[in-house]
Amino acid sequence: MSSLFTINCCKSFGCHNLGLARSPDYTWPDYRLGYAALHCRACGSNPPLFNDAEFRIWASAGLSDYAKESGHFCPACYQKEIIRYGHNPGGTQRVQCLHCKKVWTPRQQLTPIDPPEQLATIPLIVPFQGASADQQLYVLLSFDAIRGNVLHISSNFTPHPAGDSLLYRWHGMGESADIHNDIIQRVNQRETEFLRRSQFDEIQYGSAALKRNASGAVLRPVIAAHSHFRVLKTRFPEVAEHIVAHECFLRGAVITAWADLFRHRRGALWFVEEDIKDTACSTPWQLLGKTHQGWWQNQWQLWGQSDNRKMVCLLTKAPLEKGATVTLAASHRFITWLKEQPEFTHSALFSAGRVTKILASLARKYNALLSLTS
Known part of the structure; x- marks a missing residue:
């Protein structure tokens, strides 16, 4: 494989x-x-x-579809060496893969970007219109942690056929929605929730039933996460620093996608939990203490910056003092902007597939605005 x-x-x-x-x-x-x-x-x-045969069939279809849409890599062999190859009769740019010679027309305008030095990823629960009220998608958003632009958005809705083992099943009992005020206790709360799961990656985040006879399917979030990071790995194979929100299966998906990098100890992977009250604060972060948390007894650092607090956990190897620079700030800025967009605030009126497309469209809009101000 x-x-x-x-x-x-x-x-x-x-x-x-x-x-x-x-x-x-x-x-x-x-x-x-x-x-x-x-x-x-x-x-x-x-x-x-996992059922690796079902995952491979589904993931390859999704990866190829993403490549056809974006033009970032070849939809047949997934290589990145691509040249412009004239235009189709309608005047749209065609491209060709230099490895397998496949020619296709991306559905989006090609917009090359500089690869990120740090990749930051968070989950977001987004309502959609399904079989009943209060249906929800599990969305993953990845950013260039330094420049701030959105690199990839995906949800656990898929338009592609998916094997039974890949599907999300809601059992009627979710994890606590209460967020502890104390950031150390919040980290401990999340670790406790991991242990309560039937297995560490089997999250129950809420109901996600599509309308009767609707096409597509809703996937287990862990499956969606592995696919999400396969896209990013194909686009940015050499990114060496990863910052993820505190969710155990995000760690597994990142470390599997960039396994060669981590196996040779050339990558750093951090969990981050933040409590930011003053986004304009520019005073240096100070290390306030350390604690060990969870099943794996990972070491967490507590950092303070005026009224701001953050907990960081180094899951691989890197200088511990780098914890001062590790942040999910890019995601906070985007989420603040996203909540001001009418298309997002009305997501509960749209189907799961439509919501996924709206989020991708809003990400492109945000990136365009960001480029105008940079």
Whole structure:
């Protein structure tokens, strides 16, 4: 299986099997945690098993469709070496892949951007009109953490056929919606919620039932996350620093997508939880303390900046003092802007597919505005 679609593998930083689809150290299925898992004897980890055939079929269709739409890479071989190749009869730019020679016409205007030094990703729950009121999509948004532009938006709605094992099923009991005022307790609350799940990546975020006879499907958020980061990995294979909101399966999806980078210890991956009261504050961040949290007893740093607080957790290897520069500020700015857009505030009136397209359109609008002010 191509490493681009590897999903059943060791996901432990520091293990020589990280990201490898095959290893003599693997045994599966292993049920010691109560669900089917892969057991890596080299590091003792037990990542949940997925139906890799169903994932590959679905993910390859989604990746190809994204490439046809955007023109960022080839929809056939996924290579990035592309040249302009004349125009179609309607005057629209065609492109050709230099590897497999495929020619196609992207549906969007080609807009090259500089690759990011830091990639920041957050989830967002967005209402949509479905089988009943209060249906919700699990949306992932990724940003250039330094420049601030949106690099990719995706949701767990898919227009492509998806195997049964990939689908999201709401069991009627979600995780706590209450956010603790104390940031340290908030981190601890999230870690406790992870442990309450049937497996670490099996999030229950709310009902997401489509209208009867509606086309498409709603995916498990962990499946959508793996696909989301495959797109970004194909576009930006060398990005070495990743900042993600505190959600355990986002870590697994990032470290799997960029496994070669992390296996050779050339990448840094951070969890971040922030409590920002003064966005204009420019005083230096000060390290206020450290604590260990969760199943893995990861070390978290508490940083302060006037009334602002943030907790950062280094999940790989990097200088700990870099925690002062790690932030999700780009996402905060976009979300503030997004909540002012009528199309977004009325999302509960639109289908899941329409909401996904609206979000992508708003991201392009935001990036265009950002380029005018930079």
